[in-house]
Amino acid sequence: MFIHIGGDVIIFLKNLIAILDLEKTTVFPDTRNFLKTAEEEGFVMSIGDEMPKSFVLVETEYRYQVYLSPISPATLLKRCNRMLDQTHKVR
Numbered sequence: 001m002f003i004h005i006g007g008d009v010i011i012f013l014k015n016l017i018a019i020l021d022l023e024k025t026t027v028f029p030d031t032r033n034f035l036k037t038a039e040e041e042g043f044v045m046s047i048g049d050e051m052p053k054s055f056v057l058v059e060t061e062y063r064y065q066v067y068l069s070p071i072s073p074a075t076l077l078k079r080c081n082r083m084l085d086q087t088h089k090v091r
Contacts (some may be wrong), residue, residue, distance in 0.1 A: 001083040005056050005076060006047040006069040013083060017057040021073045025055075038066045047088075 001013045025031045035055070038044050043066050046052065050070035058065045069076065 001087055003076065003083055005067055006071045009045075009056050009067060009069075011046050011056070011067075012081060015058045015060060016080070017059055019054055019056050019073050019076045019080070022052050022055050022068070035066065038064075044068065051091045 002010050002015060003016075004010050020031075026035070035044065035062035043064055045065060046068040048070050052070055054071060054073040054076060055067045056067040056069055056076065058067065
């Protein structure tokens with residue numbers, strides 16, 4: 001199963017590590033340092049031109065990726081839950 005996280009980006013749920021609220025988590029120095037380091041190392045991808053509301057941490061086959069998404073974390077969580085519910089109904 002997969003979810004749309006903004007723009008033309010779709011990720012597999014099995015690769016999803018975390019969905020975090022950008023505004024609430026960047027008040028912490030550790031989060032800011034993590035995002036700064038990830039950006040310096042080329043792991044951050046901004047989706048679209050809108051102001052990001054969340055960041056999504058994904059593990060791919062070869063590396064980690066951080067997506068800055070214009071979609072709120074609450075909406076992304078609902079999408080994840082909807083996909084997981086559909087998976088359980090199919091079984």
